[in-house]
Amino acid sequence: MAFMRKTSEERRQEIAAATLHIVGEFGVEGATMARIADAVGISGPALYKHYSGRTEILEGAMDLLLQRVVAWLDSSTNPNALERLRELGDTHAATMTTDREGVVAPLFEFAAAGHRSNLTSQMAERTRATLAKLTAIIEEGRDQGTIRADVDVRLVAWSFLGLTWVENLAGAEGMAEEFVGTGVSARMLDKILTDIAAPGDDSGRAHSQDC
Helix, strand or coil: CCCCCCCHHHHHHHHHHHHHHHHHHHCCCCCCHHHHHHHHCCCHHHHCCCCCCHHHHHHHHHHHHHHHHHHHHCCCCCCCHHHHHHHHHHHHHHHCCCCHHHHHHHHHHHHCCCHHHCHHHHHHHHHHHHHHHHHHHHHHHHHHCCECCCCCHHHHHHHHHHHHHHHHHHHHCCCHHHHHHCCHHHHHHHHHHHHHECCCCCHHHCCCCCC
């Protein structure tokens, strides 16, 4: 069987994925070129065939992180926008700790990198992209009548995103059972969805009898 050489794009994705895990375990400062090359199994100089330098590699890792967040936001295709938010909230709560070094830990490491490195501001741009996706879902719900027409779309988007961040933080601190396992985060999600549900729509109250 002939050996299949990886394409440049495949190698870039491999490097970005390895960098995400390294950032999650060792922090941004610990994501050295030597450590990244070792994780991928190539020489240090070979990294420069795919990226111009360490900064571009870190940016590539952030882009991959955003791709994973977007994949989560696209994971529900429920036509009912309010119920879609419910499913996204449930999915996040159930899976947030399954890939800590690949998602949760690097998320906080990049956010705390400091403006001197420019990584924090770039992470903010990716967070704005996440908010834009959430805003689109909420606006869709207003248009279809499952979400109240008078809701503050940005407030709801930030509230939903804020809940996921607290879930991430609880997972990072080893407190997932206290926050998620006890149903606290589920009740917070219920509160957000119940407050925005259009009159007569019970989707936002799906868990109210269970919590």
